[in-house]
Amino acid sequence: MKGGISVSEAVKTSKKEPLVRIIKRAERSNREIFTLRLLSVVLALVAGGIFILIIGYNPFTVYATIFSGAFRSSMAFQATVKIMVPLLISSLGVTLAFKLKFWNIGAEGQIIAGAVFASYFALFHSDWPHFLLMIVMFAASIIGGGLYGLIPAVFKAKFDTNETLFTLMLNYIALNFIVFLRDGPWADPASGGFPKIARFAKNAQLDKAFGIQIGWIIGLIITGAVFVYLKYTKDGYEISVASESHATARYAGMNPKKIMLKTMFLSGAVCGIAGMTQAAGSDMTLATSVAGGVGFTAIIVAWLAQLNPFGILVVSFLFSVLEKGSSVMQSSFGLSSYSASVLQGIILFFVLGCEFFVRYRFVFRKKGVA
């Protein structure tokens, strides 16, 4: 055993209270929380403005351009909506999983799976009656995305495999699968060696409403559906209980594993629909970029919107405005359209940081207190 205590040394180090402590705070009201979040967005925009200043431009003109870039003509607006559709739908899909605290990072792969399944019918059965073809493609995307979402859930249920990492891997497998299809069995014979998949026949393309592919209508419907599902159905209730505590769920007679499987199927299925709307509504073909990173942005949108379907509607719209407006930055200012990503990132950093202040606060050492 070591020698006795030399207290004076220890006393020296521990004389004062710590400089800063973190403690939990009492619950804030909804009003306070909303104001706090709004404040963080404002701060973020200011930070973004500073970034713009640093690179030598006027933040106000830049922001104004971004905004107008999305709305200045009906074509611009249509383009904005086009961007919004897959983002909105996959955010809703991701939300379902996230509500259950199942960290589905695989939206990208599920979008692709849905697109692939739907594209099969678009490419090889384009002679079917249009309405039937649409329904079948729709159903196929649901099944494709759903199955792809089910895989990680099965492994989690059976072996407790980490879903974050597993879904991540599945993304890349799916991505490469499209490349395989594009270069192999589904290669367009008429492309003259250039790797691509054939353009969908008009019959296999989504109809338009107000000049935009009807994906936006599908998106709105799904928004409402997810809202109703989560709030008013028995399934939704089970999710709200199981996400908090498996023990309580079992006490209520629920089966947490079954709930997980069901929810992940739906989550993947909705993302699959996003894939179908992109392929048959915008790209008019199956491209390797059918997901194009939307699966990841969807996670951010879902998080920003607090997993609230109507919030997602608003946030995905705003993100799309940002995205479309930023593409205008190139022509107007010579600024790369990557600025959208930068601004998105800054906004989210601030919101993430502000989340802390909802639940906790800093306590500073009072001056003069030993």
Add this chain to the structure above:
Amino acid sequence: MKNKGLAIECTGITKTFGAVIANDNINLSVNFGEILALLGENGSGKTTLMNILSGIYHQDSGSIKIAGDEVSINSPADSIALGIGMIHQHFKLVDIFSAMDNIAAGTPGKLKKKSVFKKEIIDISEKLGLKIDPEKKIYNMSVSEKQTVEILKVLYRGARILILDEPTAVLTPQETDSLFAILKKMKEDGCAIIIITHKLNEVLAISDRVTILRKGKSIETVITSETNEKQLTELMVGKPVSLSIDRPVPENVEQLLNVYHLSVTKEDGTVGLEDVTFDINKGEILGVAGIAGSGQKELCETIAGLIPIKKGAVLYNKENIIGKTPKEIIDLGISMSFVPEDRLGMGLVAPLGMVDNMLLKTYKNGRGPFVDRAPAKELAERLVKKLKIKTPSVETPVRMLSGGNVQKVLLGREIESEPNLLITAYPVRGLDINSAYTIYDLLNEQKKKNAAVLFIGEDLDVLLELADRIMVLCHGKITGIVDAEKITKEQIGLMMMGHEYEGGNIGE
């Protein structure tokens, strides 16, 4: 080297958490070369006090002197630097590390050569008669071995003041003897030791002095050789208080539930319940007394069908319910309103409002995929009025309600299902007087409706006045089933400490 005089001197330690006063002006002192036993029920404040000494909390007011010098302990590192070694009840070890690695982690200086370090550890352990395999991984160790690692951890860091929190709770009698031999050696070596325990026989066996805490206050400190179990129990539970709780005479008493030789193992492998046999009758309240962790949780969970058992049977209306799913058990009319330590664990879903929590067992009713919230809303509003539940609205998340109101919500829901057997644990914890009486009235109401009520409580005064019979659990065993009208508070206290009741159990 200081090994005489006061090791720790706490004066006027006060710590509040919100509205709860955990430590109320507590005084405590330990000398070097002495073993002090700290005695107190759950909620007496001993855990908070120890956490303050080990640097996890900081006191609101009051001073601490270590070896005569006033100090401010702001973190576990400070506590360790002061020579305080805390051995927690729930071990803080890294499972995949070996004993050596756990002992080395956090110590200053470079990593020592394996052979050198190993020898150091074995030297320390042999001096005290501790057995250890330094290279063994924690996840391969028995509970007693893990405790040895915890002890070595603090000794290696030069701890001269040891605090052990319920160290014998997980040990066999032989292991307890070994531990005590070690503690005696350390005392002779000049260490100051505080041991927190419920076991009176151990207090009398190993300690020099005893400090008793009750409801956040330090009640008294006595010299062990001058006291006895009776006096200690009295100090721990306090004098009986008359509460004027109604106790209707049980009518139509017939057996509803029979528990036969039930044995259950806890999650961590230790004994939960051991060979428990008793029955509950319709139209009566069976109170369950016992120190927290004596098996109450396991009893509730077994009857509710939530955990597997080792052996035994639970007969409900002559039908064994072991193996049934929770849903099936609920359908039989057994309702459980178990309020665990963290209140919003089982039974209630924190982020949901009252209405949604009312739905927990009935959400499947009604055809179609939609949940019918109307009856739940009506129930919620009814309960708010009847039980005077303070909530901004019936949709407010229940985690925002104060503890007492949460309990009302939970109990209210369970009673609503008109159960035949109502199991409720700590239903009045944290409640103000009026709310508590409302709960007692509710329970009596059920009793008059001929339901059987299993009431697990911590306030002995309440149990003595509300229950018809009282069953006492200690370390998973029944130490007595007695008539509440005829037993004394002191006798219950003794049973809680492990003394078996000599007068013959009622209804076994």
Add this chain to the structure above:
Amino acid sequence: MDMLLNFLAAAVLAGAPLLFGTVGEIINEKSGHLNLGVEGIMAIGACAGFMTGYATDSLIAALIAAFISGVIASVIYALLTVTFMANQNVTGLTLTIFGVGLSNFFGEYMLGKTENNTLKLPENVTSQLRNINIPGLSNIPVVGKLFFSYNIFIYIGVVIAVLIYFYLNKTKAGLNLRAVGENPAAADAVGINVTRLKYINILLGGGICGIGGAYCSMITCGGVWMSGSVNGLGWISVALVIFAIWSPARAIFGAFVFGAFSVLKYYVPKNIIAVPNAFYDMLPFIITALVLVITSIRQSKENSQPAACGLSYFREER
């Protein structure tokens, strides 16, 4: 035989950036933080390294800049996930989107400032990046080509991996770090400053990832600036951490294997085995998924993700 040697050498070259990303992320995860921002940090390192090399014509300056930029990017992640206890997945993803965006944005901004719209690294730097010729060793047949004829980054990478291996397994600081990642409450109880260790190591890991990014922009693209030079290698690094079962030593082997997979398609003759290229590209991910499943089935406590990885630590004040 020559073909085989070329293949193996190509595998090493392809795997090099992965090694940095993987080792960096291993350090992150050992501290208890799953950092999905590796791709973004590497992108930032790619930009900082390249631009510094372009501006100063000094390889050392470029390397330092890459490291520091990785550190700064990680500060954002550390601040948000350690102090503000934000969700690690979302924060990491945001960092990726932000980092890749910032890197490409800045790249295009600089491109715009040149006359011919290209950015090419100056002579001094590129000459230092060529394959080294160690007199004597490089000329040994077979072994010389296989081990001693690479550019300096490769050796730096291996050295870093070995150093980090020693750091994690043979030093007190590494032991303390592993304790933090496995059971922060236990580490806290023995006086380890959990917050400080997390910060230090997240930043260290980020710096290393930054260097990996610089490899992509400075070597893989032949010294000419290209957008998106990291191109998913950050994500593969996250996968590689699993494949290497969280060990820097195994990461060396793993990076080589994954590098081999990525170039395999160029070396397997199509007339003998006709496997579509895409499947070669899929292989690392399929294998990693398999490793994930197998480790979760076996539930070996030592060979899995640090137990407290992904969770924020808060010493409760009740």
